[in-house]
Amino acid sequence: MPRLHMIFDLDDTLYPERDFAIEGFRSAARWAEQTLGVRDVVEEMTEMLDGGMLGQLFQVILERHAPDHTAEHLAAFREAYRRVDDPRLTLFPDAARALDHYERHGPMGLITDGTRAVQAKKVAALGLEARFARIVFTDALGPNRAYFKPHPRPFEEMASAIGAPGDRYVYVGDNPAKDFVAPNAMGWTSVLVHRPHPRIHDVAKVAAGGAPQHTVESLAALPDVLGR
Template identity: 30%
Template sequence: MTRTCFRGVRAVLFDLDGTLIDSAPDLGSAVDTMRVRRGLDPLPLEHYRPFTGSGARGMLRAAFDISPEHGEYEALKNEFFDVYAGCLTQRTQAFDGVTHLLASLVGQHMPWGVVTNKAERFTLPITRSMKLFATASVVICGDTTAYAKPHPEPLLEAASRLGLAPGDCIYVGDDQRDILAGRAAGMRTVAAHYGYLGPGADASTWGADAEVSSPLQVLNLLELP
């Protein structure tokens, strides 16, 4: 963990997949179902996990070695969305330590929220089905604003809904887009090394203000009583 202490923090914002929740089992299961439908051998979860942070693009790359430029990509993406919508709360769980982290923030009257690129169609069923999100002060989805991360607008919208200046918030995420968005929004940023990161990713090069290897280390970055 980076030895940094943030002063004057009034809210903590988090990415969702790979930062608060481990959704890889459901995402991997959805795209693997598509492989089996086509007579292909199933692949283990660990094959899919590094690609999870890239959403449909990453899952389809992992399962079919296909990119958005491929002529069949859009059809496969829509099929993936439909399959995933039917299983998105079956295996998804909070990472170890997240429940304690969020309870500690609430106990210190520190507002927290979610800013994710995941569409509302998927985000809201997950956050409504998991008790830990009941205390979230704001949830911004990938289609809440006109832009998604790495654009800063979703983070600026979250700060606005909290009634805070962006500089009063820190943003925690496991993807370079999270750090780019946070910095562009004027927030201090934390790279979550325990997340999905992506193949070949080196989070130490992202320019985050701090880095953590477990959710609970976020508490050590805050000047809480």
């Protein structure tokens, strides 16, 4: 019987990315307090994030609370956000159960975009190394985000690393702007998970050729749509 390979996206597919951002805000806020005497900005930063304002957030916080800050301060503030060590992260409960269920069917994989060192911290914090036969950090495949999704190369690498001819592949992700173009083109099954929870990124536009074949509100519904 051909094996089934479940391949997952990471951020907002297996755990809430908002939680990682808040851990970063705590780290950045500690830096701001120590360096600039700015206090208690985590809640304010979180409200701005929930208002869809991640890009300008760091600059706005310093403008409000430390108007004499320099460009170097702003850079260091942002860096403290990215530097968060030992983030406390938890899998979505339905994601933890889906991983338990599907590791019986065949080797599984993870394909994730983003700064490699940051993504690796998330993987470690969630205890995911042992769960996956292969983890592809697209950032590690080449410079300047050249092989970020929707590029097909991370998916091709995954198939050659863990698959055999005749195997079935499923990619599960949350972002139709980039997650499903390559798997659709390669004959994989594509599943969008769209949970009702606060998200960092607004629901993305669907890329050409990137419409998911299935949409679920929880990974608990995967066996229903996949038939196993």
